[in-house]
Amino acid sequence: MLRIRNLKCYYGKIRAINGVSLSVRTGEIIALIGANGAGKSTLLLTISGLLQDWEGEILFQRESLRGLKAPAMVERGISLVPEGRLLFPPMSVLDNLKLGAYRRSLRREHAAVEQDLEEVLNLFPILRERARQQAGTLSGGEQQMLAIGRALMARPRLLLLDEPSMGLAPFLVRLILDVLVQLKGQGMTLLLVEQNARAALQIADRGYVLENGKVVLEGNGCDLLADQDVKRAYLGKDYREFCEGRS
Amino acid sequence: MRQFTFAAAILALGLTVSQSYHLQLLTFIGIHTLLALGLNMLMGYAGQISLGHAAFYGLGAYGTGILTVHWGFSPWAGLPLTLALTFVVAFLVALPMLKLSGYYLGMGTLGFGMIAFVVFREWSSLTGGDSGLVGIPALDVGGVSLSSGKAGYFLVWACVLLAFFACERVVDSRVGRALRAIHDSERAAAAMGIDTSRLKVWVFVFSALLASLAGFLYAHLVTFISPNSFDFLVSVRIVTMVVIGGMASIWGSLLGAAVLTILPEWLHVFTDYEMVVYGLILMTIMIFLPQGLTRGILDIHERSKRKDTAASSAPRS
Numbered sequence A: 001m002l003r004i005r006n007l008k009c010y011y012g013k014i015r016a017i018n019g020v021s022l023s024v025r026t027g028e029i030i031a032l033i034g035a036n037g038a039g040k041s042t043l044l045l046t047i048s049g050l051l052q053d054w055e056g057e058i059l060f061q062r063e064s065l066r067g068l069k070a071p072a073m074v075e076r077g078i079s080l081v082p083e084g085r086l087l088f089p090p091m092s093v094l095d096n097l098k099l100g101a102y103r104r105s106l107r108r109e110h111a112a113v114e115q116d117l118e119e120v121l122n123l124f125p126i127l128r129e130r131a132r133q134q135a136g137t138l139s140g141g142e143q144q145m146l147a148i149g150r151a152l153m154a155r156p157r158l159l160l161l162d163e164p165s166m167g168l169a170p171f172l173v174r175l176i177l178d179v180l181v182q183l184k185g186q187g188m189t190l191l192l193v194e195q196n197a198r199a200a201l202q203i204a205d206r207g208y209v210l211e212n213g214k215v216v217l218e219g220n221g222c223d224l225l226a227d228q229d230v231k232r233a234y235l236g237k238d239y240r241e242f243c244e245g246r247s
Numbered sequence B: 001m002r003q004f005t006f007a008a009a010i011l012a013l014g015l016t017v018s019q020s021y022h023l024q025l026l027t028f029i030g031i032h033t034l035l036a037l038g039l040n041m042l043m044g045y046a047g048q049i050s051l052g053h054a055a056f057y058g059l060g061a062y063g064t065g066i067l068t069v070h071w072g073f074s075p076w077a078g079l080p081l082t083l084a085l086t087f088v089v090a091f092l093v094a095l096p097m098l099k100l101s102g103y104y105l106g107m108g109t110l111g112f113g114m115i116a117f118v119v120f121r122e123w124s125s126l127t128g129g130d131s132g133l134v135g136i137p138a139l140d141v142g143g144v145s146l147s148s149g150k151a152g153y154f155l156v157w158a159c160v161l162l163a164f165f166a167c168e169r170v171v172d173s174r175v176g177r178a179l180r181a182i183h184d185s186e187r188a189a190a191a192m193g194i195d196t197s198r199l200k201v202w203v204f205v206f207s208a209l210l211a212s213l214a215g216f217l218y219a220h221l222v223t224f225i226s227p228n229s230f231d232f233l234v235s236v237r238i239v240t241m242v243v244i245g246g247m248a249s250i251w252g253s254l255l256g257a258a259v260l261t262i263l264p265e266w267l268h269v270f271t272d273y274e275m276v277v278y279g280l281i282l283m284t285i286m287i288f289l290p291q292g293l294t295r296g297i298l299d300i301h302e303r304s305k306r307k308d309t310a311a312s313s314a315p316r317s
């Protein structure tokens, strides 16, 4: 579905992505993990058309994305849940959700959009209770659900998520992960960026580890979860000692 | 329904008010409402400031003035030509300008307003320079003048009504939501697939067209225009109308325009201190009702209602 070859992304003179290649097959959950500043967000912003300054090749459903901007990406079925959620705080939950469907024609797709709205509200029942409340007054967890729901309103084929677990209590992280697995079950493809490597790798089919703008490791979820380097770097330094100490 | 009530109020006011001074005041409130309404779409909804909006007001006035006085066009032919000219100028200005944001956009539009002012003043072979452009014909339909008294009032307010209608349609639509999204966070709006730069250009052009229409009406009602009616202070006054009335509030535009038109008239009694009192009143409004008059009055109303119900439901001792 998505194939990236030798991608380099620039912020002016700074090169933030340094020759990344990766591929995402239809129906997979792919985890992308890496430390702060590794270039994870940059990669997602580039795929969603919000950054234009890149070299290399990005193919989405065999079509090159070169020169396309965000509106075109959203129309092709790529939706981003941005880092830090980026909701529209003064607007109601409903207005936020409707903005997610901005690219869909309200005239031709009116019924379908209404139906998707209903589905999102079923997926996150708390949002239905808060429908008329201002998005900025929601709790952190509710805001993250809204951010995901808003992205779903575009009816994406490929959903990009930038650290959806950030700042959430463990049970909320669990809930969000369950929703992502559920979306996969409905045939959606997901590219999940996480600092919380353990959580991400648990539900991922495959994962990539990014370091300084380069892929340093890739493999299926379980293998990465067991990998010594990954453990040391991302699952806490003393993870192993901790486990051994317990047993 | 609201539109209907509004139309009825305009009609009733027009039929009952007979003193020409009052009619004139109301007519000017209408013209200022058009200006405020346009800027409110740009500033209140889309969050893009313009400190040079008087330029488009002037473009409307000078455009039709020059066409009718120098080139013998009829005003009705002047209107579409003037609007077309405004469209082109606004578009060309907006393309580079709306790449800026915040203070920089403020500075950019300020500069544009100043350039326009200098053109109005210095291109005297066409504009009459400092001494102004005289002899602009009144508007008429089949020999009946539309430019004075009641006719002028009804013409202007018919335009206001149409503009209100158009703006409400836009604001309640998908595009209106997108404008507010741009206001909140341009990055988030872009992530939704909103073509932010294009939408900003269009709303800028739309607000320029409303200002130009206001200028057209002004020129034919007053039949004399001079550069001072379109200088920097006028731009600031339009911004003030929007802020005082309430950002992102269509009715606030009307309220702001009314306050800023009526206040200076009342304050004449203060003679030398007029500007001081004027400034003090504006400061007071902003300190106590920072959201503008519309929001502020609604809030006070809601709070007093809540107090009432709290008082009536309190247990008796």
Ligand SMILES: Nc1ncnc2c1ncn2[C@@H]1O[C@H](COP(=O)(O)OP(=O)(O)OP(=O)(O)O)[C@@H](O)[C@H]1O
Binding pocket: A011, A014, A016, A034, A035, A036, A037, A038, A039, A040, A041, A042, A043, A083, A195
């Ligand atoms: N707007 C920008 N201008 C210049 N450099 C930037 C910009 N945004 C990011 N960078 C740089 O690009 C690199 C990658 O940043 P990016 O935000 O993609 O990292 P990340 O992996 O998402 O980190 P985090 O986990 O902290 O979110 C960093 O070195 C950062 O300093």
Ligand SMILES: [Mg+2]
Binding pocket: A040, A041, A042, A083, A162
């Ligand atoms: Mg990041």
